[in-house]
Amino acid sequence: MTVSAFTFAVDDGSTNVKVSWIESTQLKTIISPNSFRKDWKSAALRRDKKVFNYTIGTTKYTYDATSDKALETTHVDYQYDDLNLLGVHHALLQTGVTPCPVRLVVTLPITEFYNAEDCQRNEANIEKKRQNLMREISLNKGDLFEVVDVVVMPESVPAVLSTLMDSNCNEFTRSLVVDCGGTTLDMGVVVGEFDDVSAVYGNKEIGVSMVTDAARKALAAADSDASYLVANELIKRRYDMDFVREVVNDESQIDVILTKIENKIQELGTSVAYEAKKFAKNPNRVYLVGGGASLIAPALKEAYATLGERVVLINDAQSALARELCMYHSDFDELEVAPESLIEVEDE
Incomplete structure (x- = not known):
């Protein structure tokens, strides 16, 4: 029996999960932050706030945007573990689509997708990623999407x-x-208008987590322990002093914290530029994508x-990959896709 499945394109990054789908010929996108800890939350006092309590196997998890006990996702193993499964299902629930059978188009870092020695597909890693997202997961007092296929x-x-x-x-x-x-x-x-991909390169030691880790350490030193999500939001909104003061308890440390963040951003940029020039010294064009593109x-x-x-x-460099994968794998070949709608996801 063939199951009719709704297609979601999912760029399931370690910091945020980006999801794109087509609804009534309109391309829609959400960005859902990863911030999960073990054990469950109690029911929310406000009826308009949802609590997302999950179970995988015998382990209980909950989505918690601000907890300093949020589990680390900034490692390559995230691609194959419980947190990846949690992040994808949690993001799907933020789309507003009624849970149904779904086909997922997901991603792997280049260093995981290709074999280093011959640049061919690493079928073991690809299958490992597929099987991870086909695993059983449950939501307390709620329904989840049924994953019937993973590309x-x-x-x-x-x-x-x-x-x-x-x-x-x-x-x-x-x-x-450069992603x-x-x-x-x-x-x-x-090469050309996607006539060929002549070379690929990946480095799993370089990423925005360099800045995030520095921000979290600086916040902790200022009596302001924070989750990865809050630290990333501080990096993004570092010029918004009202937000900065809300996050930092010891305001005498604000200048120190912001200086450390700026120094790490410069270090990240320098590292990426060095790797890029080493990989492709004189390209004709350079395109920057991914969550750290603006940095x-x-x-x-x-x-x-x-x-x-x-x-x-x-x-919208952060969600570019999900959008493109969605259009590439869409069943609406004969339809004109209306302008994209980026849907805001609220922190519960």
Whole structure:
């Protein structure tokens, strides 16, 4: 029997899970932060607030945006563990789609998707990722989506598919795609309008987690222990002093904390630029995607200064990969997809 399944494209990164889907010819996207701890939460006092208590095997987990006991996801093993399964199912629930059988198009970092020695698909890792997301999981007092199929794709290069198709580049143009995520740095060189992918490279030691870890340590030193989600929000909103003061208890440490964050951002940019130049010294274009794209953009623009405006920060870079995978795997080949709707996800 063939099961009719709704398709979601899921860029299940370690820091945030990005989900795109097509509803009534409109492309929709959500960004759902990862912040889970063990054990369950008690019921919320406010009726408009939901509590998400999950069980995998015999282990209980809950979504907790602010807990300093939130479990670490900034490691490559996250791709195959309980937290990945939790992150994907929790993100699906934020879409507003009624739970139903679903087909997932998910991602793996380039270093996991390809074998280092021959650049061929690592079938063992791909199957491991598939099986992880096919596992049983339950939601207390709620229904979850039934995952009936999982397709695994590599990170980074698919994120610029439509951009390249509309770029008027020729068949000899070499475009470097740089995807800086929470845990990994993925890069690929694309020839022409996606005529070929001539080379791929990944580094699982470089990612935004370098900045996140520094922010959490600085906050802890200022009596302001925070979850990874809060630390990442501080990095994103570091120029919003009202938010900064709300997060930092010892306000005398604010300048120290912000300085440490800025120093780590510069260090991240320098590291990415060095790896990029080593991988692709003189591409014709550079495209920046991923959650850390805006942080590394100044360093990459400096590293490839002669390219000028051909060093491009993709719009909504964090969710670009999920959007492109959704359109590529869509069943609506004959329909024109309406402009995208980015749906806000509230912290419960």
